[in-house]
Amino acid sequence: MGFSVSGATALLFVAFLIAFGTFYSATMGAVEQVQEAQVETQEGNVETLNTAINITTAEYNSTQGELTIIANNTGAEPLQPLELSLLVSGNYTGFGQANVSITDSPADELWAPQEQLTLTIGDNDLPATPADGDTAKLVTVNEVAATEQIRVVN
Template sequence: MGFSVSGAAALIFLSLFIAFGALYTATDNSFQQVTDAQDDRTDRALETKNTALELSSAVYDTGADELTVTANNTGATTLSLNATSLLIDNSFQTNWEANASVDGNGETDLWLPGETVTITLNTTSQPASVSLTAPSGISASAEVTT
């Protein structure tokens, strides 16, 4: 065997070593991303299971043209008012958080388990229904009464 055969064999083994290193790195990164995605899915499923809302009342005051919605966080998950959606007659409402208070505190965004949020909005006519939806997709609806 001459130098060219030994050199070619060394070059082939070195190339295989480099290729195996690249393959291992790519496989390890892919496996880690799949594992992280499965962990995120499990966390979201647990959050959804632990989220519960109860819309205790939706009252329209015809004299003041005000809609007052009262809801309870009956689950074990802390909710954010900014991430919670309010629909009135299936119409998405924006900036309603400024008119909301959690257990009398209008400055907080956090809606802890066991706390009650009260939302007071000015409307020109009596809506038929109200719905609150948590970030996890859990929703509570109620008909508006007078």
């Protein structure tokens, strides 16, 4: 009788250690995932706080059939020009054959803070011909946006 009680106790103790080890591993894995997600969220929040853009010109030349957007990166975060989104009167406008240029940089480089970006988009890439008072909205990858009314010139 003494051996069976000791054996059962030892068996329960081993089972408890295995169960605790499994529980501990799963819990620590979940805690690490939550901590990594919190760090990523904080980094994203810092990027958003450091991002600011300003559209200085939104002009549609009806003779040439081109919309020109001139914007400044007024924040501290460098941006990728090809990750920007443009909405013209609420309609998404793909850059397609757009001419993208940055002061002192090729188009495929970063749009650094305090630099100016010029987008020239032809009629073929616009959802509709802009009119006076329509809006152009430039949105960054981290959802910071700038809006300006379009001015039509000949």
